[in-house]
Amino acid sequence: MAENNTADKVKDGIANIGPTLRSYLRILKLARKPSRKEFMTIAKVAALGILAIGVMGFVFYVLMDIVPEYFIPVRT
Structure with missing residues (x-):
């Protein structure tokens, strides 16, 4: 049961990488010197x-x- 919960957390973390990177790139595009x-x-x-x-x-x-x-x- 605990293994399944851990696996779900890992899957959720991997699924959130894309949106997180997109938000970081958006902030970098708005940044200026x-x-x-x-x-x-x-x-x-x-x-x-x-x-x-x-x-x-x-x-x-x-x-x-x-x-x-x-x-x-x-x-x-």
């Missing part, structure tokens, strides 16, 4: 996002390195 101004805007936004994530990671690293020293007693 961005202008230099659009590209630079997208690049700046991406760079700012990467920079923001890096700064947040650095701040968390520094906090996790410095702050525990004030709350955890040092055993000697």
Whole structure:
């Protein structure tokens, strides 16, 4: 019974390949090359996002390195 269900899923997946590829091709036909101004805007936004994530990671690293020293007693 489970084998038949798996076979049906595989057949359905194979049957859906054609329509899926057609939809991908339709999207590629509609796509166009961005202008230099659009590209630079997208690049700046991406760079700012990467920079923001890096700064947040650095701040968390520094906090996790410095702050525990004030709350955890040092055993000697």
